[in-house]
Amino acid sequence: MQQGKFITFEGIDGAGKTTQIDALEHWLEKQGIEVVRTREPGGTPLGEKIRAMLLADDMSVTAETLLFFASRAEHIERVVVPALERGAWVLSDRFTDATYAYQVGGKNYDPAKVEALESLVQGALQPFKTVLFDLSPDIAAQRLAKARAADRFEAESREFFRRVREAYLDRAQRCARRFFILDASLEPQAITDALLQEAQSWI
Numbered sequence: 372m373q374q375g376k377f378i379t380f381e382g383i384d385g386a387g388k389t390t391q392i393d394a395l396e397h398w399l400e401k402q403g404i405e406v407v408r409t410r411e412p413g414g415t416p417l418g419e420k421i422r423a424m425l426l427a428d429d430m431s432v433t434a435e436t437l438l439f440f441a442s443r444a445e446h447i448e449r450v451v452v453p454a455l456e457r458g459a460w461v462l463s464d465r466f467t468d469a470t471y472a473y474q475v476g477g478k479n480y481d482p483a484k485v486e487a488l489e490s491l492v493q494g495a496l497q498p499f500k501t502v503l504f505d506l507s508p509d510i511a512a513q514r515l516a517k518a519r520a521a522d523r524f525e526a527e528s529r530e531f532f533r534r535v536r537e538a539y540l541d542r543a544q545r546c547a548r549r550f551f552i553l554d555a556s557l558e559p560q561a562i563t564d565a566l567l568q569e570a571q572s573w574i
């Protein structure tokens with residue numbers, strides 16, 4: 372039986388997830404809650420190897436989608452479920468909503484195939500809450516240009532990220548009770564304040 376809480380963080384690249392997950396992690400630990408911080412793709416030794424391939428190697432969308440779910444299967448079995456069972460809160464930088472946003476929304480992959488893989492790999496497991504960092508691709512691109520060299524996903528076009536953003540907002544509308552949407556264009560401290568205020572209602 373699951374006792375902990377599974378929280379996932381989503382948004383287009385450069386939306387500022389990392390900074391805000393740090394803040395939530397510190398706040399939860401101050402409340403005496405055990406936190407497991409993780410990410411997808413990745414989060415396990417095999418998952419990190421898959422991540423390196425996904426970010427660097429050119430491949431078909433089917434191969435890409437299967438690799439995201441292979442990393443996810445390993446992550447769920449070895450990290451997420453054990454942590455939830457012992458009562459920890461799992462903070463995951465991305466999960467299955469990213470597949471719907473990037474592969475289905477961004478690359479036009481068949482959503483029925485993703486649903487089938489989701490059911491196979493996750494069974495009934497779903498996040499307790501998903502925090503969506505909503506940001507325009509124009510602002511995200513300005514931030515990333517200052518921050519680092521682009522990986523295979525970050526090198527996609529502005530139009531691609533517009534589709535990814537729309538797909539995320541569509542998911543948020545369909546699963547309104549699970550999603551909490553943050554305006555990621557605000558100053559970091561304002562975003563932290565909104566996130567921590569919301570998190571009080573999760574405890």
Ligand code: Z5A
Binds near residue numbers: 388389469514559
């Ligand atoms: N992907 C997929 O296609 N399908 C899937 O199923 C999954 C993933 C799971 C790897 O993910 C890639 O895999 C990802 C989607 C795809 N695309 N890419 N690339 P990732 O999570 O590792 O990649 P990421 O989104 O680029 O993560 P990130 O580097 O951690 O980005 P972030 O956390 O959203 O942003 P950040 O690093 O915190 O901030 C970016 C910059 O903006 C940095 O310089 C900050 O100082 C600055 N920043 C942050 N917040 C602000 C505010 N509020 N104002 C101004 N500047 C800010």
